[in-house]
Amino acid sequence: NAGVTQTPKFRVLKTGQSMTLLCAQDMNHEYMYWYRQDPGMGLRLIHYSVGEGTTAKGEVPDGYNVSRLKKQNFLLGLESAAPSQTSVYFCASSFGTSESFGPGTRLTVL
C-alpha cells in the first residue's frame, strides 16, 4: 500500500516549456486534488476531481489543466510554464474526512 505517490520529485523548466505531473493513489479514493504551496501562503487548491472523468477548478486554476482518465491517477499539466508557477505541488486524495497527501513535487521555472 503505497498511498499517494507523485512523479517527478523535482523538475526545472524553462519559461514556455510544458510538462505533466503525475499523481497516483492505491486507496480507491474518489476525490483527488492538486495544491500548490508558496512561502507564507499555505496550500492553495488548483484543481480537484470528485471521480473518474470529472474535474473542477479550485482557487488558483489559471495556467494549469488536469485530467482524471483513471480513478487512481490525477494528472496536472502546465502547457506553457511561467516563473510564477515555481512552487511545490502537492497531490492529495480523500474519502470522507480522511485526506492523504503525496510527498510533493518541487518545480522551478527559469
Add this chain to the structure above:
Amino acid sequence: AQSVTQLDSHVSVSEGTPVLLRCNYSSSYSPSLFWYVQHPNKGLQLLLKYTSAATLVKGINGFEAEFKKSETSFHLTKPSAHMSDAAEYFCVVSDLTGFQKLVFGTGTRLLVSP
C-alpha cells in the same frame, strides 16, 4: 465561505515548555477542522482532526486541540515541547456538507530551542 486565520506566523519555545499554536476559523456550516504538520522538505502529516464528535481532540505525538464554537477557535497545544516538534503547522477547515474541500491557513512555524 470558509477561512482560517493562524494568529502567529512564528512561535518560539524552549524544549520542555508548553506549546500553543492559535487558530480561528470562519465557516457557514458545521466545520471539520484539522491540524497538519510539515517538517522541512517533507510532505504533510495529519496531527489530528475534529469532525463534530468530542470537542477535545487528541492527536499524535502528544498534541491536542480543543474546538470552541463560541470563540470560533481550534488552538493546538502540547504540554512539553521536544526538539523534533520544530516544523510548520497548518490549521485547516472544511465543511461537512457535500464534497469536502480543504481551506488552509498560512501556517505557523514552531521553533524549539534547547
